[in-house]
Amino acid sequence: MIFTVAIDGPAAAGKGTISRAVAQRFGFRHLDTGLLYRAVGVLGGDPAEAARRLTPEDLERGDLRTLEAGQAASRVAALPDVRAALLDFQRRFARGEGGAVLDGRDIGTVICPEAEVKLYVTASPEVRAHRRWLEVGGDEAKVLAEVKERDARDMGRADAPLKAAEDAAVIDTSSMGIDEAVEAACVLVAERLHAR
Numbered sequence: 001m002i003f004t005v006a007i008d009g010p011a012a013a014g015k016g017t018i019s020r021a022v023a024q025r026f027g028f029r030h031l032d033t034g035l036l037y038r039a040v041g042v043l044g045g046d047p048a049e050a051a052r053r054l055t056p057e058d059l060e061r062g063d064l065r066t067l068e069a070g071q072a073a074s075r076v077a078a079l080p081d082v083r084a085a086l087l088d089f090q091r092r093f094a095r096g097e098g099g100a101v102l103d104g105r106d107i108g109t110v111i112c113p114e115a116e117v118k119l120y121v122t123a124s125p126e127v128r129a130h131r132r133w134l135e136v137g138g139d140e141a142k143v144l145a146e147v148k149e150r151d152a153r154d155m156g157r158a159d160a161p162l163k164a165a166e167d168a169a170v171i172d173t174s175s176m177g178i179d180e181a182v183e184a185a186c187v188l189v190a191e192r193l194h195a196r
């Protein structure tokens, strides 16, 4: 069976948690595509070269989840050569046998427009910054500024900008608990699976 669930949205909207839960519920493989860009960002050197040489071990690094790695990822993600180098791997993962969940910014629009389920998970910048601040601490106003800066760069870039695919179902988690958001996503996936 080939079945792709594309989950896009801005940082800290809840797409990682939803993606992992959907993958576990349905027994699908999961790829957090942000990790690819984070690894390229922290590896340094020529970003396109780093993207071409990326290994599975690079995705296991312990320093990929920091705010700095997120900013570095967002910067290298604006480079068309970097995106091109990562495209085939993501497409093969998406359309491999067994069902796959991919979360990122351009999965439903560019990587896998034919995905059987497309979700756009979002929340207000303030809510997302608050969640991120609970994880990382520090100055909440600074975290909010960082969230807004990353949104602007990810949505404003010319190549594969963050936006909802026209046929994506939007899940706004601003005033939703994570369990409710997971359930909403699972219902949409189950409906689509059973319709096949």
Ligand code: DC
Pocket (backbone or CB within 6 Å): 011, 012, 033, 034, 035, 037, 038, 070, 073, 074, 077, 078, 103, 104, 105, 106, 107, 150, 154
């Ligand atoms: O999902 P994340 O916060 O780990 O993503 C880090 C950055 O990587 C994000 O700000 C933009 C970029 N990214 C992207 O351009 N396309 C993707 N499919 C995933 C991430």
